Amino acid sequence: MTMYLREARSGRNCDTRPDQAALAAALLTALCVSATLPTTAHAQTGPYPNRPIKMIVPVAPGGGADAVARMVADKMSQSLGKTIVVENKAGGSGSIASIEVARAEPDGYTLVQCYVATHSTNPAVLKLSYDPIADFAPVGMMGKTSNVLVVSSDSTAKTLQDFISLARAKPGVLNFSSAGAGSATHLIMEYLENQAKVDLTHIPYKGAAPAMQDLLAGRVDAMFPSLTTALPHIKSGKLRALAVASEARDPAAPEVPTVAEQGFPGFSAIQWWGLCAPAKTPAPVVATLNKALNDALGQPAIQARFVEMAAEPTPISPAQFGAFLKEEAGKWSKLVKDTNLKVD
Incomplete structure (x- = not known):
């Protein structure tokens, strides 16, 4: 095969069979194409970003x-x-x-x-x-933003302590929605459960939006979403804010006390x-x-x-x-x- 390639490159006429000549030509073409690939790839790279x-x-x-x-x-x-x-x-x-x-x-x-x-x-x-x-x-x-404990405006819980009292009176009956197992909306509520010594039932969703929708529809009792997600519904009166999880009150909702100032010092999450x-x-x-x-x-x-x-x-x-x-x-x-x- 090497002989046929060398002869094809030199341009001499050879007494080769047609299939051998075709093979030599194909190999030469492949060599030429591969030689151009680095240049093409380099041209496509360009400055970042050059595509969506x-x-x-x-x-x-x-x-x-x-x-x-x-x-x-x-x-x-x-x-x-x-x-x-x-x-x-x-x-x-x-x-x-x-x-x-x-x-x-x-x-x-x-x-x-x-x-x-x-x-x-x-x-x-x-x-x-x-x-x-x-x-x-x-x-x-x-x-960044604060997380806020919210309940429906129809809830009898007016304060964090009200909510905790209801949970203690009915262990495992009150439930809460979250953006998913392991999410902040889940773990912050677990943290509160641990600190307040209460038992709530967790209902995970695929994201904060569907979890919030079911809270607004009355299908769940509470949620600990971001203030970004909850604020429009708090302002509209559909939800009641009981506490923010940040170290200090949030400027966007200064009337809402922190969890820490309601009996749980050191409680903080954003x-x-x-x-x-x-x-x-x-x-x-x-x-x-x-x-x-x-x-x-x-x-x-x-x-x-x-x-x-x-x-x-x-x-x-x-x-x-x-x-x-x-x-x-x-x-x-x-x-x-x-x-x-x-x-x-």
Whole structure:
């Protein structure tokens, strides 16, 4: 075969069989094509980004996390010059979306809206197929807000102590909805159960939106959602806020006392949203995304919208966000261990 190739390259006429000549020609063509591939691939790479980016949101459409993601993605798209396509992928308290992004190509074109469930509470109580620290490159934080204990306006519970008294009088009868097993909306209520020594029945949903819908419809008794999700319904009078889980009262609802000031000192938990890429995403790509994110958060229109949503925009660097993720994971793991919280 080598002889036929050499003769074909030299251009000499050879007495070869037709099939051997065709084979030689085919091999030469393959060599020529393969020689051009590096140049073609290099030409397709170009500056980042040169095509649309996918941001996977690990909850169902309609909740606070989804609203924040879409708002930020829109402004980031304008800054980057390429569309960020938001794709909702609920399930497993955010683990399904997180696993997909953890296994994605680390090229900056597949991102996840990481948040308190996927990178703080889930790892503390669930066996996951991803490592919230090792499998991701932190890009930056979108924002944060308080969690708030809410009941229907028809509930007889007017205060946190009323709610606890009802729960103690009827162990296991009162129930609560959550965005999923292991989510912040679940674990914060478990934390309260542990501290107040009450027994509530947990009803998990695929995201905060459907969990809130059933609370509004009267099919469940209580929920501990983000203030971003609950505030419109509190203002409309459909829900009653009993307590916020943050260390201090929230400026968006200053009339609502904290859990800590109602007999549970030290009780503190917040809801937060961020942006993560797969581990090993190149640092320049992460830096580009971080700048676009922080530029978006600095826009007056975004800041005004965050205030309306009872949230606080939080522009920080990838390094700062990475340190925050490690601190959060450690805090929730310690809390679960110290309080012996069990999640079925």
